[in-house]
Amino acid sequence: MSRRKKKHNDSGVELNLAAMLDMAFQLLAFFIMTFKPAPIEGQINLKLPPPKPVAGVKGGEQAGDDDKNKSAVEAINTLVISAFSTPGGRIQTLAIGEGNVAGVSALDGRLKAVLSDANSPFDQVIVQIGSKLRYEELMKIVDVCTKQTLPNGEKLTKLSFVELPADTQP
Template sequence: MKRRRVRRRHRDTGEVQLNLAAMLDMAFQLLTFFILTFRPAPIEGQLAVNLPPPVVQTKVEAPSDASDSAGSGEDSLKTIFIHVTADDAGETQQVRIVDGVVSNGPLDDAQLRSIHRRLESFFSIGKVPFDRVQIAVDGRLRYSELMKLVDVATRQKLADGTFLQKISFMEAGP
């Protein structure tokens, strides 16, 4: 018996054809899904800082009081001025509040408590209702050191029992 060869017909077109319309449809569906379900995270650590208008400040190193620092008028009478100097490494060297030195050397917990008590004494004065703090910092001061002072300032309570919210800072001249 003779075997017969069976020829199979191959339909070899050489290319695979893709249905591009279906792929585009799926891509647009995925894009629409991700756009509609995207929820951005809220901004973390938002700090409400009200900056005063720029005012020329002279003799930052000399002791000052609220009447002759940073302008005139009612706003300057309500402002407590803090002056911060830094060493070459960016560490806090000295902190002066209004007319007296409160801290010498790097800011540690004891120094921060001393600054807190000094600020508390100003906010407890009934005759002059302080409602804002302006921090003049040395340009070499590291940002983390400045934020320690801002943190101490935000923990202060005003005469009406609310926390201090008007905090501004600026770079002191050379």
């Protein structure tokens, strides 16, 4: 009895795989055609607060030391970097505060010197940038800034960008 049943099953159940294979090939074609590997990209993470008015920083003065001054603006210790651009969008002149620096590598050295001082009052950097400066050139400046370490040991990630008018000259 059981032997007869088994024989019946073997001959009766035959799946037609061709239809399933067709469907599987269609799925495969879809995935092959839509496959676009994501490029490996790097990034520089920043905190970009909107720029605030720059307060004059007095040497060694800490925020809140002056009791007469209740303005929150005065508590901001900001280092200003200016990047003027050529008409072609390259860096023409770089300056920290009022003093010019020779180039991006010189900027790195100057920033290190300024920020490595334990009494350095700066905790934020405003970058004033010529409106024509290309993103590639801007990233060189941002790269230098984000490499710096503040006196409290934290990495400098807090930057603000300000656009210089197109006709501004160094």
